Amino acid sequence: MLDCQDRTAATITQLRQSLLQWYCIHGRSLPWRQTQDPYPIWVSEIMLQQTQVKTVIPYYERWVAQFPTITGLANADQQQVLKAWQGLGYYARARNLHRAAQQIVQQHNGKFPVELATVLTLPGIGRTTAGGILSAAFNQPVPILDGNVKRVLARLDGVTTPPNKVLTTLWKTSEHLLDPDSPRDFNQALMDLGATVCTPKNPACLLCPWNSHCRAYRMNMQNELPVSETRAPIPHKQIGVAVIWNQQGQILIDRRRQDGLLGGLWEFPGGKIEPGETVEACIRREILEELGIAIEVGEHLITIEHTYTHFHVTLNVHHCRHVNGEPQPIECDEVRWVNLHELEQFPFPKANVRIIEALQK
Ligand code: SF4
Incomplete structure (x- = not known):
């Protein structure tokens, strides 16, 4: 497996530039990308954790209309919050959003924190969600590693181990590749590449801006990678x-x-x-x-x-x-x-x- 430190500075520059150019033309226009307010961006990040974009959009729009501010969400009754979430599943996400909003009001005067360490103390926010919010809202160079990004990076580097077993390496790769001059666009481009080109099945490698650097493509293993973990049958x-x-x-x-x-x-x-x-x-x-x-x-x-x-x-x-x-x-x-x-x-x-x-x- 390629170690991210092995890439030359020139290769990293090419990867960044080609991805950003691709994103300029092919990036998705999504409602939460029309704002740099961390609150709606945070809501979208949480909704997108287990749910597809097309399902999230109407929920997102109703949510920001019903709870337009962090304080409004913090003051809402939990039953209203759960009702607004009904149908999205994984309800811990809604309960955590509500609790986190109350924490922000109590401890941060209702303003979404800007320091990574503080963001990570909020219920329901892990490292990749924090990276998604801080890069999109404040253009901070904080990496992400959601399911789409894991798949893209595992293929790019020809990783033959299930991604969840090499998370430290994949985080390093994400951090290493992240463009410090355009972290917002870079992270969003990486997510879009995974969602629209480097898809789980039949990735469109011929259209991919990274195909000349991609190990999986070179080895014709794009459909075999990433390797999935063997799971016990569910009860x-x-x-x-x-x-x-x-x-x-x-x-x-x-x-x-x-x-x-x-x-x-x-x-x-x-x-x-x-x-x-x-x-x-x-x-x-x-x-x-x-x-x-x-x-x-x-x-x-x-x-x-x-x-x-x-x-x-x-x-x-x-x-x-x-x-x-x-x-x-x-x-x-x-x-x-x-x-x-x-x-x-x-x-x-x-x-x-x-x-x-x-x-x-
Ligand atoms: S070349 Fe194919 S497998 Fe490699 S990153 Fe691009 S879409 Fe994914």
Whole structure:
């Protein structure tokens, strides 16, 4: 593997110049590139962490209209914040944005910090996000290493080890290549190259400004690199879910604890089916354990398959009837009886939104 220190100064200059020239013509025009205000740039960086640009754009536009300043976001209720994020997934990002905004108001007078070390103390901001924000907002020479950049650099240097095993080297390469005179444009160009030319499948090497320096291209290995890590198959959980109706025709929902997966979001109650247990028995047991009430499990409503990062779930959803007991938030933060038409006011995870759609039909 090429060590980034091995490149001559002339090669580095060529790489910088060719990339910046390419970016001048082919760079993407994105809403968050029309500003140098760190707040909207930060919002876009967080939204883009796990989500594609075309999905992010409408969320980004609604977000900056609803929470136009850091102080406005800090003062918003968490439920509003989660509702605005609904559908984007990875909700820890929204909770961290909210907490970080409150931290900026309390500790930095509402102004986004300009020092890398301070930015890294904000919840939800790691090294590459900090680099993305500081270079885009303040033109600071801070490198980035998101998924796209890892792929481009691994191919450029013909890295035959999975990128996550050689992060120190890839960070050094990103830092070494970064143009100190144009860090904003350089980092954005690198991201665009990864997103539009050096794509995961069938990279368009003939159109690439770096093809004369690229080891993967020279070795015709652009489709084999980067090497992917062998991953263990993800576990599959069968879940029993209850849509519990009371005599007034209301439905019981609960708000998940703050500290776990999907924290702060609302859901239809339920839990994991134990080995040998039927869906109906699981639902009755879970509802008694989690909410302290007795229910009667009725007809099947819908089955939903959903994949999270580390596991896959099958939600087996049944209509249920409340029999007795006052619902208690034993394993959640809050429970509420709501009417069907009120469900849309609450932030729900994606899989639960499909339950609401089934109910509305
Ligand atoms: S030449 Fe091909 S593989 Fe190499 S950086 Fe360019 S697009 Fe990626």
